[in-house]
Amino acid sequence: MSGPGGPGPGGGKLDINRAGVSELEGALSGIGRRRARGIVRKREELKGFNSLDDLLHVKGITTRILELNSQRMTCRRRPSSEEAPGGSPSQQGHDAPVPQVLAEEENGVQAAWESEESDCSGVEGGSGPESDGSRVRVGQEPEEPAGLGGHGRLEPASSRVCGAQEEEEEEGSCCSDEGEDGSDVYFYYTIGERWIDYLERTEEGSLIRHVRPKMKRKSENGLDSRALSPGKKLCKGSEYSRTLGPCIPSPTTTFGDLRNAKPGQGRRRRIPSVAPPPELQDWLRTFQRWSGPEKLLALDELIDRCEPSQIKYMMQVIEPQFQRDFISLLPKELALYVLSFLEPRDLLRAAQTCRYWRVLAEDNLLWREKCREEGIEEPLNLRKRRLLSPGFMYSPWKFAFMRQHKIDMNWRSGDLRAPKVLKGHDDHVITCLQFCGSRVVSGSDDNTLKVWSAVTGECVQTLVGHTGGVWSSQMRDNIVISGSTDRTLKVWNADTGECVHTLYGHTSTVRCMHLHGSRVVSGSRDATLRLWDIETGQCLHVLMGHVAAVRCVQYDGHKVVSGAYDYTVKVWDPESESCIHTLQGHTNRVYSLQFDGTHIVSGSLDTSIRVWDMESGNCLHTLMGHQSLTSGMELRDNILVSGNADSTVKIWDIKTGQCLQTLQGPSKHQSAVTCLQFSSKFVVTSSDDGTVKLWDLKTGEFVRNLVALESGGSGGVVWRIRASNTKLVCAVGSRNGTEETKLLVLDFDVDLK
Numbered sequence: 001m002s003g004p005g006g007p008g009p010g011g012g013k014l015d016i017n018r019a020g021v022s023e024l025e026g027a028l029s030g031i032g033r034r035r036a037r038g039i040v041r042k043r044e045e046l047k048g049f050n051s052l053d054d055l056l057h058v059k060g061i062t063t064r065i066l067e068l069n070s071q072r073m074t075c076r077r078r079p080s081s082e083e084a085p086g087g088s089p090s091q092q093g094h095d096a097p098v099p100q101v102l103a104e105e106e107n108g109v110q111a112a113w114e115s116e117e118s119d120c121s122g123v124e125g126g127s128g129p130e131s132d133g134s135r136v137r138v139g140q141e142p143e144e145p146a147g148l149g150g151h152g153r154l155e156p157a158s159s160r161v162c163g164a165q166e167e168e169e170e171e172g173s174c175c176s177d178e179g180e181d182g183s184d185v186y187f188y189y190t191i192g193e194r195w196i197d198y199l200e201r202t203e204e205g206s207l208i209r210h211v212r213p214k215m216k217r218k219s220e221n222g223l224d225s226r227a228l229s230p231g232k233k234l235c236k237g238s239e240y241s242r243t244l245g246p247c248i249p250s251p252t253t254t255f256g257d258l259r260n261a262k263p264g265q266g267r268r269r270r271i272p273s274v275a276p277p278p279e280l281q282d283w284l285r286t287f288q289r290w291s292g293p294e295k296l297l298a299l300d301e302l303i304d305r306c307e308p309s310q311i312k313y314m315m316q317v318i319e320p321q322f323q324r325d326f327i328s329l330l331p332k333e334l335a336l337y338v339l340s341f342l343e344p345r346d347l348l349r350a351a352q353t354c355r356y357w358r359v360l361a362e363d364n365l366l367w368r369e370k371c372r373e374e375g376i377e378e379p380l381n382l383r384k385r386r387l388l389s390p391g392f393m394y395s396p397w398k399f400a401f402m403r404q405h406k407i408d409m410n411w412r413s414g415d416l417r418a419p420k421v422l423k424g425h426d427d428h429v430i431t432c433l434q435f436c437g438s439r440v441v442s443g444s445d446d447n448t449l450k451v452w453s454a455v456t457g458e459c460v461q462t463l464v465g466h467t468g469g470v471w472s473s474q475m476r477d478n479i480v481i482s483g484s485t486d487r488t489l490k491v492w493n494a495d496t497g498e499c500v501h502t503l504y505g506h507t508s509t510v511r512c513m514h515l516h517g518s519r520v521v522s523g524s525r526d527a528t529l530r531l532w533d534i535e536t537g538q539c540l541h542v543l544m545g546h547v548a549a550v551r552c553v554q555y556d557g558h559k560v561v562s563g564a565y566d567y568t569v570k571v572w573d574p575e576s577e578s579c580i581h582t583l584q585g586h587t588n589r590v591y592s593l594q595f596d597g598t599h600i601v602s603g604s605l606d607t608s609i610r611v612w613d614m615e616s617g618n619c620l621h622t623l624m625g626h627q628s629l630t631s632g633m634e635l636r637d638n639i640l641v642s643g644n645a646d647s648t649v650k651i652w653d654i655k656t657g658q659c660l661q662t663l664q665g666p667s668k669h670q671s672a673v674t675c676l677q678f679s680s681k682f683v684v685t686s687s688d689d690g691t692v693k694l695w696d697l698k699t700g701e702f703v704r705n706l707v708a709l710e711s712g713g714s715g716g717v718v719w720r721i722r723a724s725n726t727k728l729v730c731a732v733g734s735r736n737g738t739e740e741t742k743l744l745v746l747d748f749d750v751d752l753k
Contacts, residue, residue, distance in 0.1 A: 587606040
C-alpha cells in the first residue's frame with residue numbers, strides 16, 4: 001500500500017496535496033528539509049494547492065526547480081471526505097476507519113493521514129454508543145507517512161485485546177505487556193517493503209500508532225530491526241522495544257542513520273522468544289575488528305550457510321538501495337564527474353533518462369573532455385552557444401564530437417560518392433604529393449608541379465621552372481618547396497605560381513627534404529645535406545659525412561637525422577655541422593626514417609626496422625617480421641605503422657618492440673605497399689595492386705576498399721596517398737599505359753550530406 005503522497009490516479013507521481021515533509025525532501029530534486037517545510041506550511045495556508053504552479057509561492061521554489069521535478073509531481077484536490085474524515089464514532093459503522101493524525105513536532109505542522117483498514121487482528125472498543133462493536137484494525141502494511149518515524153494518536157479504545165490475540169500470540173505476531181509506568185503496551189508489527197507499524201496504549205487509555213522506516217539499523221542493544229523475513233509479524237515486549245518520537249533522517253545518507261529525537265518517550269521491552277543469542281554482540285564486535293577482505297570472507301561463509309528464503313530476504317533488502325537516482329541527489333560537479341566516466345554512446349543514452357540527466361549530458365565541459373580524449377580539435381563555433389529549448393543549451397563541443405563520429409562512420413561504412421578526378425601530368429609518374437587544407441600539390445617527372453583545389457577539382461597553378469624531374473616536395477600554407485634531378489631546390493608561391501627562390505648548392509639529384517618552420521633540410525645523391533632559410537634563400541649549413549646517397553631525412557628544428565645508401569643513420573647538430581651519432585646495424589640501404597625527438601626509427605632493404613635512442617645512439621629494438629624493403633613508415637605516440645614491399649602492413653609498439661597487428665588476411669594487398677597514413681582509429685594504405693584499403697587500427701581488421709582501379713592487377717598503380725580528417729587524395733596511374741595519370745579526391749565530410 002502506498003504512502004499518502006504515493007501512487008494513485010496521478011500515475012505514480014507524488015501528490016503535493018498529500019505528501020509530507022520527508023516525502024517531499026526525499027523524492028524531489030533541489031528540495032531540502034527547509035523548502036519541504038515551506039511547501040507544507042503554504043499548503044495549510046492556502047487550504048491545499050490548486051496546481052503545481054502554486055509551488056512558486058513558496059519561498060525558495062524557483063521555476064527551474066519546478067521544471068526539474070514536473071514529471072515527478074501531481075496536484076490532486078482532495079475531496080471533502082478526505083480533508084475532514086467522517087464524524088464521531090457514533091456515526092461510523094462497525095468497521096469504519098479511524099482517522100489518524102501524524103504530528104510533526106519539529107515544525108508544528110499536522111498532516112492528515114488517510115485512514116486504513118486491515119484484515120488482521122486489532123483493538124476492540126471505543127467511546128460512543130457503538131463502542132462495543134467498533135474495532136481498530138491493525139496489521140496491514142501502513143501507508144508511507146509524511147514524516148519518517150512519526151507517530152499518530154488514535155481515538156481512545158478499551159484495553160481489551162481482540163479475540164484473535166490468543167491464537168496470534170503463539171505465532172508471535174501480537175502481544176500485550178504492562179509498561180514500566182503501568183500503561184498497557186500493545187505491539188503489533190507489520191514488516192513490509194519500507195515501513196514497520198506498531199501500537200502502544202498509554203495509561204490515559206488512548207492508542208499511539210508508531211510507524212518507522214524499515215532499514216538495516218541496529219538498536220542500542222544490538223538487534224537489527226530488519227532481521228525478519230518480509231511480511232512476518234513480530235511480537236515484542238517493552239524491554240526490547242522503543243517508541244520512536246519524530247525521527248529526522250540524516251542529511252548525509254539516504255538509507256538510514258535515524259536518530260531518536262525524544263528517546264525518553266517510551267521503551268521497547270525484550271521478548272525472550274526473540275531475544276538475540278548472547279554470542280551475537282561478541283561476534284559483531286569481532287566482525288568490526290576484521291579487515292575488509294576478512295569481512296568479505298565472513299560474509300561469503302555466512303551466505304553459504306543461509307537457506308534460499310534467507311538469501312531472498314537479503315536480496316529484497318539490498319537491491320532497492322542500488323535502484324535510486326543517485327545522480328540527481330549529487331551536487332552538479334560530482335554528478336558531472338561520475339558521468340565523465342561513461343562512454344559517449346552511454347552518455348547519449350543517459351540523456352534520455354530524464355530532464356535533469358539531459359541537462360547534465362549537454363554540459364559543454366563534459367563534451368570538451370570527450371573531444372580531448374578523441375583528439376578532436378576546438379570547434380570554430382565554440383562561442384556561439386544558443387538555446388535549444390527551455391533549460392537546454394547547445395554545446396559546441398558535443399556538436400564537434402557528434403560531427404566527428406559521423407565522419408568516422410562515413411569512412412567506415414558510408415556510401416562512397418564519386419570522387420573528383422584531377423587530370424594532369426599526362427602519362428608521367430606522380431613522384432610526390434602534398435595536401436593541406438583545400439590545396440593539393442603534385443610533383444611529377446615531367447619537370448612540373450601542379451596546384452589543385454580539393455574543393456572544385458580545378459588546377460589552380462602549374463609551377464614551371466625545373467629542368468629535370470621533381471622527386472621531392474614540402475608545403476606550408478601557400479609556400480611550396482621542390483627538389484629536382486636538376487640539382488636545385490625551388491621555393492614557390494602557390495597562390496601566384498611565382499618561383500620565389502632557386503636554391504643552388506647540391507651537385508646531384510635532390511632526393512629528399514624536410515621542412516620545419518622557415519627552414520628546410522635537403523638530402524641529395526651527392527651524399528650531403530644542406531640546411532636552407534626559405535625566406536632568404538640562403539644556405540645556412542652543409543652536413544657532410546655520409547659516403548653514399550642520402551635517401552631520407554627528418555628535422556625537428558634542433559636535430560637532423562638522415563638515412564643513406566651507406567647502411568647508416570646519422571644524427572646531426574646543424575648549428576655546429578657536427579655528427580653526434582652514427583647509428584650502425586643495418587646491413588643494407590636505409591630507405592625510410594621517422595623521428596619524434598626521442599626515438600629514431602629506420603627501415604632498410606635488409607627487411608629489418610630498428611628503433612634507436614636519440615640521446616645515446618643505442619639500438620633499443622630490432623623489429624623483425626617483414627620479408628622485403630620497408631618502403632614507408634609513420635610514427636605517432638610510440639605507435640609505428642610500417643608498409644613493406646612484401647604486401648603487408650604491421651603495427652608496432654616501439655616502447656616494447658612488440659608487433660601489435662599484421663594487416664593481412666584474405667583482403668590484404670596483392671602487391672607492394674606504396675604509401676600509408678594512419679589516425680587514431682584507421683590505417684589507410686595504397687599499393688601497386690591499384691587499391692586503397694581502410695583498416696581498423698586497434699583490431700587490425702580490414703574495413704573496406706576505398707579505391708579499386710579497374711586496371712588493378714594489370715598495371716594500375718596507386719603511387720601516393722594523403723588524407724585529412726574529411727578527404728583522401730590518391731595519385732594513380734600505371735607504368736604500361738593501362739591507367740591514365742590523375743588525382744582522385746574522395747570526400748567523407750558530413751556537411752555535404
